[in-house]
Amino acid sequence: MQPQAQSGIGIISRVNETTRYTLIQEDSMTTTNSLARLLAFSAAALILGACSPGTPPADPYDQSKMDLKPPPAKVSSERHKGAFAEGGSLSMGAELKPLDPAPVKTVRLDTTHKIIEIAPGVKFSAWTFGDQVPGPTIRARVGDKIRFSMTNRSDEPVPGVQLTAAPMMHSMDFHAAMVSPQDKYRSIAPGQTIEFDFTLNYPGIFMYHCGTPMILEHIAAGMYGAVIVEPRNGYPTKVNREYVIVQSEFYAKLDPGGRKVDGAPLYVLDGDRLRTSQPSHTVFNGVHNGMVKKPLPAKPGERVRLHVLNVGPSKTSSFHVVGTILDRVWFEGNPDNQFRGMQTVLLGSSNSATVEFMIPEAGAYIMVDHHFANASQGAIGLISTDVKAETKDLEHHNIPASATPTDPDAVQGKLNFESKCLACHSVGEGKKLGPDVAGVTKRRSDEWLARWLKEPEKMLETDADAQAMLKEYNNIPMPNQSLGDAEIQQYIKYFHWIDAQPAGAAKAGGAH
Amino acid sequence: MSARARAVLGAAGLLLAFQGAAAACGICVEDKIAAVYDHAIVTQALGRKHHVAFFLIDGPLVPGAGMRRAIEALAGSAHGVDKGSVRVSVEAASLSVAFDPRRTPLATVQKALEQKLAARKLSLMPMRLMDQPANLKTIGRQ
Numbered sequence: 338m339q340p341q342a343q344s345g346i347g348i349i350s351r352v353n354e355t356t357r358y359t360l361i362q363e364d365s366m367t368t369t370n371s372l373a374r375l376l377a378f379s380a381a382a383l384i385l386g387a388c389s390p391g392t393p394p395a396d397p398y399d400q401s402k403m404d405l406k407p408p409p410a411k412v413s414s415e416r417h418k419g420a421f422a423e424g425g426s427l428s429m430g431a432e433l434k435p436l437d438p439a440p441v442k443t444v445r446l447d448t449t450h451k452i453i454e455i456a457p458g459v460k461f462s463a464w465t466f467g468d469q470v471p472g473p474t475i476r477a478r479v480g481d482k483i484r485f486s487m488t489n490r491s492d493e494p495v496p497g498v499q500l501t502a503a504p505m506m507h508s509m510d511f512h513a514a515m516v517s518p519q520d521k522y523r524s525i526a527p528g529q530t531i532e533f534d535f536t537l538n539y540p541g542i543f544m545y546h547c548g549t550p551m552i553l554e555h556i557a558a559g560m561y562g563a564v565i566v567e568p569r570n571g572y573p574t575k576v577n578r579e580y581v582i583v584q585s586e587f588y589a590k591l592d593p594g595g596r597k598v599d600g601a602p603l604y605v606l607d608g609d610r611l612r613t614s615q616p617s618h619t620v621f622n623g624v625h626n627g628m629v630k631k632p633l634p635a636k637p638g639e640r641v642r643l644h645v646l647n648v649g650p651s652k653t654s655s656f657h658v659v660g661t662i663l664d665r666v667w668f669e670g671n672p673d674n675q676f677r678g679m680q681t682v683l684l685g686s687s688n689s690a691t692v693e694f695m696i697p698e699a700g701a702y703i704m705v706d707h708h709f710a711n712a713s714q715g716a717i718g719l720i721s722t723d724v725k726a727e728t729k730d731l732e733h734h735n736i737p738a739s740a741t742p743t744d745p746d747a748v749q750g751k752l753n754f755e756s757k758c759l760a761c762h763s764v765g766e767g768k769k770l771g772p773d774v775a776g777v778t779k780r781r782s783d784e785w786l787a788r789w790l791k792e793p794e795k796m797l798e799t800d801a802d803a804q805a806m807l808k809e810y811n812n813i814p815m816p817n818q819s820l821g822d823a824e825i826q827q828y829i830k831y832f833h834w835i836d837a838q839p840a841g842a843a844k845a846g847g848a849h
Numbered sequence: 850m851s852a853r854a855r856a857v858l859g860a861a862g863l864l865l866a867f868q869g870a871a872a873a874c875g876i877c878v879e880d881k882i883a884a885v886y887d888h889a890i891v892t893q894a895l896g897r898k899h900h901v902a903f904f905l906i907d908g909p910l911v912p913g914a915g916m917r918r919a920i921e922a923l924a925g926s927a928h929g930v931d932k933g934s935v936r937v938s939v940e941a942a943s944l945s946v947a948f949d950p951r952r953t954p955l956a957t958v959q960k961a962l963e964q965k966l967a968a969r970k971l972s973l974m975p976m977r978l979m980d981q982p983a984n985l986k987t988i989g990r991q
Contacts, residue, residue, distance in 0.1 A: 414983035492888060506883035524879035527888055528983030549883045
């Protein structure tokens with residue numbers, strides 16, 4: 338990483354060092370070099386030296402000027418009963434609100450337990466900040482004070498059968514703050530409220546999360562979000578669009594008790610998957626392929642700034658945007674940590690980056706974790722010139738639910754199909770590189786489909802129907818996806834579910 | 850300095866030592882309480898006007914379910930402890946119990962618990978007491 342010079346003075350002092358080095362070299366040369374040349378160098382050194390005031394450049398991170406003495410946190414038994422998230426600096430979805438100019442930002446993020454839909458048909462028992470996953474994004478700038486309050490409302494009853502996790506203690510850990518963890522980040526019991534202030538001293542994209550043990554479970558259950566801290570004088574560049582992308586993993590399994598939510602199976606945290614870092618879903622902004630279904634808008638020629646945060650809890654992200662180059666990458670969201678012309682940016686758990694790029698021409702530009710095992714689990718989104726800008730927040734829970742299977746095998750088949758097959762096949766929208774899968778169970782037997790999915794190349798050697806299909810589709814063979822038997826049955830169940838729906842009702846999530 | 854004062858100072862020192870190593874998460878007092886906080890037990894106890902006490906466990910702890918079950922069994926048999934109310938976290942070195950303060954004061958409960966746990970060379974330091982909803986009171990050594 339090549340940090341930018343802090344100021345012009347910094348550059349001059351480096352030139353002085355070079356000049357001194359050069360003079361020594363000149364002294365060692367033979368006397369054929371004239372005295373005048375030496376004098377010229379000396380004069381240059383003096384002139385450059387005169388430009389330096391002799392004092393070190395002002396450090397923008399001078400800790401003696403930072404506010405490092407916030408008042409003690411207050412814990413009370415007063416329960417907040419209003420909105421779960423409050424504050425003018427909060428953005429609820431990917432689209433960021435402009436910076437609130439108030440120097441003191443009042444932020445409330447209450448904790449709740451609720452059922453969220455992380456993928457079509459996957460209703461997950463989550464723990465939240467502000468009643469959503471990820472929690473709302475806080476936007477502020479260096480020097481601003483955050484006046485934070487949080488009530489633990491995990492014990493508030495939810496109508497109907499108890500499906501959420503039992504109430505428990507929670508806490509808040511702001512990576513953007515410099516405070517005593519024992520004072521500000523203490524866990525509070527259900528019904529308690531904690532309040533504390535802190536001042537933002539460094540620019541960046543910072544994670545916040547619940548810090549109550551087991552932290553791994555609290556983060557995996559959904560308790561995280563982002564704080565965007567702009568430099569004191571703003572960013573050095575101008576952009577047309579600004580979004581926040583939070584990558585995270587879910588570790589879900591079917592509820593052992595077989596409980597259902599609105600007819601769909603309930604999914605709960607899978608401790609075994611969690612401890613072995615084997616997520617069931619890896620997503621952007623809380624939803625499997627969420628921004629494929631609802632692309633972020635941009636126009637050709639526009640400059641886009643993404644604030645990307647990988648909250649993990651356990652996986653690394655290799656963030657990439659297909660079709661463009663990251664003109665600027667500010668690692669951790671701080672313009673002092675700048676790269677130019679990057680193809681990907683590697684983000685460990687709780688790492689972040691602000692990336693800027695241009696939309697060169699009309700198209701759908703694909704945000705993806707280039708660890709494709711993660712992308713295939715849902716870490717994909719689109720920035721598209723073909724969608725109209727939303728006038729409301731792009732919150733995932735505002736997206737109307739599409740028809741989706743309830744059988745867990747069919748649900749998994751649908752997820753696999755959307756991850757692996759959509760590039761070549763549609764569901765009820767006609768031919769692409771391969772056939773439309775709508776109606777496939779009426780055209781083919783299950784046994785034929787199973788053989789085709791298992792070994793398409795062998796089928797092409799002997800099966801007349803397979804050979805005819807190859808000819809119809811321009812001799813482009815379907816690649817062998819190395820599918821296991823269980824996975825093949827999931828696909829077939831999904832295809833049967835599609836064909837049981839009213840015409841046009843079943844659609845896959847992807848648009849590319 | 851009296852033996853009681855020395856005990857108090859010793860306990861405070863132990864807690865500070867834990868907090869001093871607070872670079873790792875889960876060390877704070879509230880985190881230790883969170884590890885054994887059971888909302889169903891708290892709600893049930895407070896509904897009967899019982900209290901819930903949270904203790905730090907000091908002594909040789911071997912991580913694992915066997916150790917947890919052993920401590921739960923010992924603590925559950927202590928005089929004054931509500932049946933089925935013991936929660937133990939070996940990893941967090943903490944324990945919680947519910948009890949009826951009108952019949953058995955906290956000091957008596959703690960003494961009974963420590964007599965049981967002495968077999969395992971364990972002692973207790975009180976951290977917080979919950980005597981009403983959403984109120985974790987700081988308490989000193991009984």
